[in-house]
Amino acid sequence: MMNVTANGGVHYNLNLNKEMGPEMNQCINKTLTLKWTGKINCTNCGRDLKKTFGQGFCYDCFTKAAQAAPCIIRPELCEAHLGKGRDVEWEEKHHNQPHFIYLAQTSGVKVGVTRSTNIPSRWIDQGAWRAIKIAEVPYRKLAGDVEIELKQYLSDRTDWRKMLRDERGEEDLKETRDSMISFFPEDLKQYAIADSEVHEFLYPVSQYPEKVKSINLDNEKTIEGTLTGIRGQYLYFDHENVINLRKYSGYEVEFECE
DSSP states (O other), rough: OEEEEEESSSEEEEEEOOOOOOOOEGGGSSEEEEEEEEEEOOTOOOOOOOOBBTBBBHHHHHHOOOOGOHHOOOOOOOOGGGTTTHHHHHHHHSSSSSSSEEEEESSSSEEEEEGGGEEEEEETTTTTTTTEEEEEEHHHHHHHHHHHHTTTSSBBSHHHHHHTTTOOOOOOOOHHHHHHHTTSSSGGGGGTTOOOOEOOOOBBOOOOSSSEEEOHHHHHHHEEEEEEEETTTTEEEETTTEGGGGGGGEEEEEEEEE
């Protein structure tokens, strides 16, 4: 995975064993080589693996760790506010905390949920070029309840191919926010943010391609080419070849940029 910041444009650093690695923006238009050594470790417990489950977990952690609980994907299932969960201390720290419901334009408009401390990195991870907060709630379960209602009208998924081709819908996010607030359950309308501002993001992509082709580190082991852009958690090689680094969380990869 890559760590992200937004300061006069989006900046990326490789995440190396949960520590800040080299700045990827400096590699744009240079030859980048990624070589998988064949080694994989669980991102939670460090166990040696042959394959991962979810985003870099061993099977035990995938089925037992709080970081892989069902409420990560389905926040409406969260019970942190009740003092429950796979790891009550972790749930209290991460889920029994303020959360935002937001609208993001990746290709079309999507609805999403994230902890308040993950703004704006969550939007950037998804490759959004514009985003807006629509509500702030005191804990995760309520965010899921709002999202469930809004998913009747908006998608909660990103069309990754359209996003990587920079195919943009031109919907007015403030108008969409206002219309979506009207669909909130009555008991949750108190959490709506009616005066939120639109955030925009500029990604380090030298030229967007007309088509994209996904490349797979499991099959190719070594990937080399000119790094022509970064968006979301994707790298562009030679414009149209793309790899999603998040998919390879836990993989030991040698990195060279020259």
